[in-house]
Amino acid sequence: MMKPDIASALIVCTRRIGDVLLATPVIRSLKVAMPHLLIDMLVFEGTQDVLSGYRDLRRVLTISERPSAGAHVKLLRAIWRRYDVAISVLAGDRPTFHAWVAGRYRVGTLLPDNKSWWKRRLLHEWVSFDNVHTHTVAMNLQLLAPFGVRRLGTPVVSWMPADEVSIQRRFPHRDMQRYAVIHVSPKFAYKMWTVAGWIALGRWLMRQGLTVVVTGMESAETAYCEQIIQGLPGAVNLVDHVALPELSCLLSRAALYIGTDTAVSHMAAAVGTPSVVLFGPSNPVKWGPWPKDFSPTAQSPWCRQGSQRQGNVFLLQGEGDCVPCLGEGCDRHVGSLSACLQQLPVQRVIQAAETMLGVRECVIPTSVRT
Numbered sequence: 001m002m003k004p005d006i007a008s009a010l011i012v013c014t015r016r017i018g019d020v021l022l023a024t025p026v027i028r029s030l031k032v033a034m035p036h037l038l039i040d041m042l043v044f045e046g047t048q049d050v051l052s053g054y055r056d057l058r059r060v061l062t063i064s065e066r067p068s069a070g071a072h073v074k075l076l077r078a079i080w081r082r083y084d085v086a087i088s089v090l091a092g093d094r095p096t097f098h099a100w101v102a103g104r105y106r107v108g109t110l111l112p113d114n115k116s117w118w119k120r121r122l123l124h125e126w127v128s129f130d131n132v133h134t135h136t137v138a139m140n141l142q143l144l145a146p147f148g149v150r151r152l153g154t155p156v157v158s159w160m161p162a163d164e165v166s167i168q169r170r171f172p173h174r175d176m177q178r179y180a181v182i183h184v185s186p187k188f189a190y191k192m193w194t195v196a197g198w199i200a201l202g203r204w205l206m207r208q209g210l211t212v213v214v215t216g217m218e219s220a221e222t223a224y225c226e227q228i229i230q231g232l233p234g235a236v237n238l239v240d241h242v243a244l245p246e247l248s249c250l251l252s253r254a255a256l257y258i259g260t261d262t263a264v265s266h267m268a269a270a271v272g273t274p275s276v277v278l279f280g281p282s283n284p285v286k287w288g289p290w291p292k293d294f295s296p297t298a299q300s301p302w303c304r305q306g307s308q309r310q311g312n313v314f315l316l317q318g319e320g321d322c323v324p325c326l327g328e329g330c331d332r333h334v335g336s337l338s339a340c341l342q343q344l345p346v347q348r349v350i351q352a353a354e355t356m357l358g359v360r361e362c363v364i365p366t367s368v369r370t
Helices: 017-022 024-033 069-079 093-102 114-120 136-147 161-170 195-207 222-230 244-252 263-270 346-357
Strands: 008-013 038-044 059-063 083-088 103-110 125-128 179-185 211-216 256-260 275-279 308-310 313-317
Touching (some): 008 024, 008 093, 017 024, 103 114, 161 244, 179 263, 263 275, 313 346
Parallel strands (some): 083 103, 103 125, 179 211, 179 256
């Protein structure tokens, strides 16, 4: 077990936004156990916004996904043996190498195969990566074993006061209206639901007396988002108008959130918002949103198959014997659609939404900013 007097640590998570968010329980657990610990995080450029306002971190370092040789050398020089501890939450070559460069003591995740022999030599402690039966949050928390700290499982979602001001300006009646956030546009097409489904769902929510707030990435699917907005007159259109920290603030006060398998769904779950999350080909055991305050010692909140509810999250899985296939769409590329989601009836989503609307009557959370 590591001595508790370590002074600095680097957490390496150079992947997507959702991966970065799901690594925050490691940071929170370390900081609560060792308040003096100075923690930095290394992430890909473009993913750091999800950490905005996160006070457990001293500094966020970024590197391009495909850096030039000069930029990479500059990073290596900047982090060389600078930290008492470096933890890689990813099993890849580069994150493991970066942990070796940065930390005098290194902990990481490795694939249980013969090809990882050289990475084992770079690490003092490692855990075997399980891509099927263990949730990403639980996998990350296993890396804390050498430090003997209490595990805290809920991902940390944060924002700054300026983000609250920005949301108030874009949605002035937020504090006076019960509203539902529907996040309609995931990053990849294979995680998308249908335009008709979103419109029918939005109209049903309006009939329940809720203001519907539509969010998404218009730059990714412009025509798709425009059709949904046109079909929901009276909805608040925030598609492509809010950054992740602003969206975090918005989600924290929503009566309901509905979205697909995206980082935003993880954010909604973490702040405690009643959430309905549509899952298709992805493995929910590994990637289902971690409900707020769910047991940090659990292997996963979710089973592999079937719609299910845990805490503030209702995971609604598409139908079909092939679900979850773990592929990227029926044509096996990120731009292809998934039949299990395209054929998901709106009535099933409405039934799940009706269930979750009874969970909370738009309660303002006590403190989710750290």
